[in-house]
Amino acid sequence: MSSWQFAQPPTTCFTVSRLTNTVFKIVEDDMYRELPFIYVKVYPHSILILDTGCGGAARDPTVHLKSLRQFIETWPIIDNAGKPINERGRKPYVVVQSHLHYDHICAMEQFTGSTIVASSYSKLFVTSDLATHSLCRSLGIRTPNYQITKWAGDCDFLTHNNFDLKIQVLHTPGHTPDSLALWDEEENMLYVGDTLYEWAPTIFPNEGDIVDWLGSMDKLYAFVKEKTTFLIQEQSSNTEVYINCGHVTSYGPALEILGQMNEFTLAILRGSVPIMGESIKRGERNVVYGRQGTDRFVVLCPERLILEARDKLEIVV
Ligand SMILES: [Zn+2]
Numbered sequence: 001m002s003s004w005q006f007a008q009p010p011t012t013c014f015t016v017s018r019l020t021n022t023v024f025k026i027v028e029d030d031m032y033r034e035l036p037f038i039y040v041k042v043y044p045h046s047i048l049i050l051d052t053g054c055g056g057a058a059r060d061p062t063v064h065l066k067s068l069r070q071f072i073e074t075w076p077i078i079d080n081a082g083k084p085i086n087e088r089g090r091k092p093y094v095v096v097q098s099h100l101h102y103d104h105i106c107a108m109e110q111f112t113g114s115t116i117v118a119s120s121y122s123k124l125f126v127t128s129d130l131a132t133h134s135l136c137r138s139l140g141i142r143t144p145n146y147q148i149t150k151w152a153g154d155c156d157f158l159t160h161n162n163f164d165l166k167i168q169v170l171h172t173p174g175h176t177p178d179s180l181a182l183w184d185e186e187e188n189m190l191y192v193g194d195t196l197y198e199w200a201p202t203i204f205p206n207e208g209d210i211v212d213w214l215g216s217m218d219k220l221y222a223f224v225k226e227k228t229t230f231l232i233q234e235q236s237s238n239t240e241v242y243i244n245c246g247h248v249t250s251y252g253p254a255l256e257i258l259g260q261m262n263e264f265t266l267a268i269l270r271g272s273v274p275i276m277g278e279s280i281k282r283g284e285r286n287v288v289y290g291r292q293g294t295d296r297f298v299v300l301c302p303e304r305l306i307l308e309a310r311d312k313l314e315i316v317v
Pocket residue numbers: 099101175194
């Protein structure tokens with residue numbers, strides 16, 4: 001047995017991989033098992049962050065580094081020539097929230113003083129009762145205290161310090177009223193937050209709206225279709241648009257995934273997908289369509305949202 005004291009290498013609740021030339025995907029291993037995806041895009045003069053995760057509520061509380069900002073500024077990354085994403089925090093941040101759920105906003109306080117962007121679609125939803133809308137209250141989590149500094153309109157392009165980030169904001173209400181997507185026109189990448197993903201239930205909270213969501217899905221599908229047609233006409237070397245979600249799915253074929261998910265949800269509304277499970281969440285009966293753990297698409301939502309959507313769309317089952 002050796003008497004040497006070996007230093008332990010530092011540990012963290014974040015893992016990181018390079019998604020594109022300019023974007024890193026960080027995944028937080030959190031105690032709620034959300035495993036949120038945090039996307040960080042590097043510009044010459046700025047760092048754009050889409051969502052901030054669960055605020056370091058690590059599944060393993062003994063890990064050394066739990067601060068997202070510290071991770072971005074200090075953690076050496078093999079895919080980045082051994083350097084942190086934003087060494088010594090030299091570049092200022094623009095932080096965008098795809099929507100206000102706790103697993104996307106709980107590290108926002110670490111970026112106080114930075115530009116913080118949210119959808120302008122329903123400011124009141126964001127500014128009133130964040131504790132309830134973020135789900136912090138129902139989970140017994142302290143609600144983060146931060147200020148939105150820029151309300152992004154639908155189709156707005158983001159700028160930072162007069163620098164064009166070449167990122168377009170698309171309002172996509174449905175999962176929540178404030179849900180948004182980002183379109184990276186230089187890399188043909190669409191970032192959609194929790195609007196959908198594969199291999200895990202796409203969840204609607206009590207504040208969700210399936211008719212709005214279908215409208216947003218149609219909008220995203222048409223948007224991607226138009227971009228794909230343009231890329232084909234331009235004889236671009238890559239004509240695929242990729243979709244990147246808040247959980248599970250990244251770098252997926254956007255058009256195919258959007259189309260399949262839309263079909264699945266319409267089949268639910270027509271009554272052709274059986275309910276596979278039910279539970280009471282925040283006082284409402286929630287139902288599960290699809291088999292969790294095996295099906296590519298699963299929807300978990302308050303049953304009320306399905307009944308309301310059938311009513312509004314005049315679908316008789
Ligand atoms: Zn969400």
